[in-house]
Amino acid sequence: MNGECPESGGPSPVTPTATQPGCDLTFKVMLLGDSGVGKTCFLMQFRDGAFLSGAFLATVGIDFRYKIVTVDGLKVKLQIWDTAGQERFRSVTHAYYRDAQALLLLYDITSKTSFDNIRAWLTDIHEYAQKDVVIILLGNKNDMDAARIIETEDGESLAKEYGVPFMETSAKSGVNVELAFLAVAKELKERASVKEERSFQIHNYIDSKKKKDNCCAN
Numbered sequence: 169m170n171g172e173c174p175e176s177g178g179p180s181p182v183t184p185t186a187t188q189p190g191c192d193l194t195f196k197v198m199l200l201g202d203s204g205v206g207k208t209c210f211l212m213q214f215r216d217g218a219f220l221s222g223a224f225l226a227t228v229g230i231d232f233r234y235k236i237v238t239v240d241g242l243k244v245k246l247q248i249w250d251t252a253g254q255e256r257f258r259s260v261t262h263a264y265y266r267d268a269q270a271l272l273l274l275y276d277i278t279s280k281t282s283f284d285n286i287r288a289w290l291t292d293i294h295e296y297a298q299k300d301v302v303i304i305l306l307g308n309k310n311d312m313d314a315a316r317i318i319e320t321e322d323g324e325s326l327a328k329e330y331g332v333p334f335m336e337t338s339a340k341s342g343v344n345v346e347l348a349f350l351a352v353a354k355e356l357k358e359r360a361s362v363k364e365e366r367s368f369q370i371h372n373y374i375d376s377k378k379k380k381d382n383c384c385a386n
């Protein structure tokens with residue numbers, strides 16, 4: 169395994185992230201948001217490049233997956249925690265927040281409730297997560313434009329209010345899925361480097377790369 173940056177390896181939810189042999193960096197990323205917004209599908213689209221079709225199977229508790237990405241020539245291992253959105257699992261998932269270095273917070277553009285609940289998610293994040301955690305707000309299911317209830321501008325203004333980057337995504341078409349993970353990997357890599365002057369800015373990076381419509385996958 170030495171020198172290989174393995175995809176597998178047990179989770180370590182309560183210990184600080186250690187860099188594994190062969191990986192230049194390892195980061196923990198968590199997916200949050202109401203049940204049904206598409207967190208599991210979003211992770212599967214990123215990991216396997218495929219949309220999980222079929223009946224909706226709500227996540228129970230918490231699940232994790234690994235994916236290795238290359239950022240500026242470095243091998244970065246992302247340990248991705250997929251949480252249950254259902255209220256009854258909230259106390260389980262809260263215990264994991266403090267170890268996450270980045271949070272992808274999803275709502276569903278066809279669900280007003282999931283959008284309105286973003287404020288409550290952010291309150292939880294401020295209570296349980298690290299103070300400097302990287303947060304990105306994602307309006308998922310943007311392939312379902314006919315059923316859209318939340319306008320892109322609403323997502324943008326909420327994100328602006330909280331000072332977090334924002335984009336619309338689709339776990340189905342794949343639009344902006346890889347970008348969300350790559351943006352956090354780049355931001356975390358940049359923070360981990362001892363450079364005095366930062367050249368990478370997550371807001372600028374997402375604004376320049378994101379696809380504004382649902383024309384095509386990443």
Ligand SMILES: Nc1nc2c(ncn2[C@@H]2O[C@H](COP(=O)(O)OP(=O)(O)OP(=O)(O)O)[C@@H](O)[C@H]2O)c(=O)[nH]1
Pocket residue numbers: 201202203204205206207208209210220221222223224225226227228251252253254308309310311312337338339340341
């Ligand atoms: N059209 C469309 N459907 C999606 C998308 N993402 C997820 N879905 C569907 O939405 C439903 C819920 O998706 P999940 O990924 O299981 O939702 P979740 O956020 O993981 O839900 P919990 O595990 O209960 O928290 C499923 O029926 C998916 O097929 C998307 O981008 N577009």
Ligand SMILES: [Mg+2]
Pocket residue numbers: 207208209225226227250251252253
């Ligand atoms: Mg799920």
